[in-house]
Amino acid sequence: MRLFLCVVCLAVLLVAPLSAFVRAESLPGPVRHAYSFEQLSNSRYSVHTGFDDSLPQQVMVNVLWAMSRAPGAGSEYREFYVATPNNVYRYDPASYSLTVHRAGDFRYNSGSAFEVGVAASRPEEAGMAIQAGLLAGAAFRGSGVRGQGSGADVVSCPMQWAADNAAAGWKPNHPIRMVDVFGRAASVPLDTLCVAQSSDSTLPLPHVVGPDTFESVLADLHQDSSFSPVGLSLENVSQLCWAAYGVTPHLTYNRRQGVTVPTATGSYYLTGRIYVVGEDGVERYHNRGSGVGGQGSGVRMSPGVNLATRDHRLERVAAGDRRPELRGASARIPGSAPTYFVVCVPDTAADQVMEEAGFAGFQLLAQARALGLSGFLVVPLSRAERNAIASALSLPSGHVPALVFACGEAATSTADNERDSGAVRIVRAQPAIRRGQLRVEYLLSRAGDVRVEVFDMLGRPVRLLLDEQQSSGYHAATWDGTGEAGARLKRGTYLVVIISGGAVAKHKVTLG
Ligand SMILES: Cc1cc2nc3c(=O)[nH]c(=O)nc-3n(C[C@H](O)[C@H](O)[C@H](O)COP(=O)(O)O)c2cc1C
Incomplete structure (x- = not known):
């Protein structure tokens, strides 16, 4: 390069x-510019x-x-x-x-x-x-x-x-x-406003600004089909879904809610047609269609009915591990990935529809790279592969697989692990808990053992929040303000400490 x-x-x-x-x-x-892939995706629109x-x-x-x-x-x-x-x-x-x-x-x-x-x-x-x-x-x-x-x-x-x-x-x-x-032409500046909202809390909100510049992600863009078995965090699933087809702040020329990719005449062919296949089941991604006439009424509409609404949620469509069936549908699908994204379209014969699947495919691969994850695109699919995937996942008619993206933590060499194992950075956390929970979101640059613990200001450990192996990318830990015994701790300032592979990140929080 x-x-x-x-x-x-x-x-x-x-x-x-x-x-x-x-x-x-x-x-x-x-x-090279200073802007991340996420910020550019959040800011794109057609003039x-x-x-x-x-x-x-x-x-x-x-x-x-x-x-x-x-x-x-x-x-x-x-x-x-x-x-x-x-x-x-x-x-x-x-x-x-x-x-x-x-x-x-x-x-x-x-x-x-x-x-x-x-x-x-x-x-x-x-x-x-x-x-x-x-x-x-x-x-x-x-x-x-x-x-x-x-x-x-x-x-x-x-x-x-x-x-x-x-x-x-x-x-x-x-x-x-x-x-x-x-x-x-006159244009609006690159946008850091996240407009995605999860109407049912099935997904954490995506990060619309990422750690690396778009050009450095592109310079390193490659596919990899060897994965470690560590599953993707919900934060990473959220991020990948949003990158592929999440809502952005702009409105299209016909007053529809913009998304991270363009679509001819604002048709949004992929709406409700991106499936996430993991250990626990099959889910599909929705970026809109929550509530009659807009957000928050709590009444579900079929996806795509109201193209001006915003959402960010997963709908469970099948329980149980369907990955063996999916892997069996095509020998080209990498067998060891913990998670698969299946991008479906209504009609494989229409070029503009298939181009849109390509937009989403690029977004998935670039987002995986930006998160330090391994990803592999299986594209194009033959008619036989499409049929076999649709039947493996019991897809409804009009949801025809266009590509499969296999994703997970890279199976890294020891040299890689030694280079920057466990570097951790806090990316989002509120400064105080009054009612409810503290949520600390952090970014791991490599998979590894992660320990998240709360200390009081005298340095005494008061609550161990987690101690486990995690994949690279976004993760979150939550704390409800209680100590090890389950009782609420007294008011004051506490320190949430995240340790991974020798790196330490700290967040000070007030318990009110
Ligand atoms: C395959 C494809 C073909 C398009 N063709 C035209 C076109 O011929 N003329 C035009 O004005 N816009 C065209 N567009 C732009 C879309 O109208 C635009 O992407 C859509 O309104 C969504 O708006 P956004 O890109 O700002 O989100 C095309 C977009 C795609 C993806």
């Missing part, structure tokens, strides 16, 4: 306009019209690089094209270079700065690349004050119309499936 450019180089590149770029050329490497073509070249460089980092999905070919006001180019990810494919201006939108197109025999593969690219572009928007413009103003929209235009005008070697159109 090439080294990222220094800040000085970045400043020079940011001012180089795209219009100066006229012939085949070697491109610089991607630059359909009204932009101009004045973006710096570096935006295109990062977008093309990100697209090339997305995983394959069994396509016989994968080609990246980019149309600028000057030419249509073909991008070679191995040499970071562009060659003129067709001279002249063949953009769909005369106001766009550049339009990137993917030719791939599998729509899922095109979808994964498009999703990677649009997040990479969003990283240029920058942070700022919520509700105000950021000044960076890099926007994009995946467009079927632009793909149709590319198919006709770009003369690609293979058919272009999808095009993402980029330009400059």
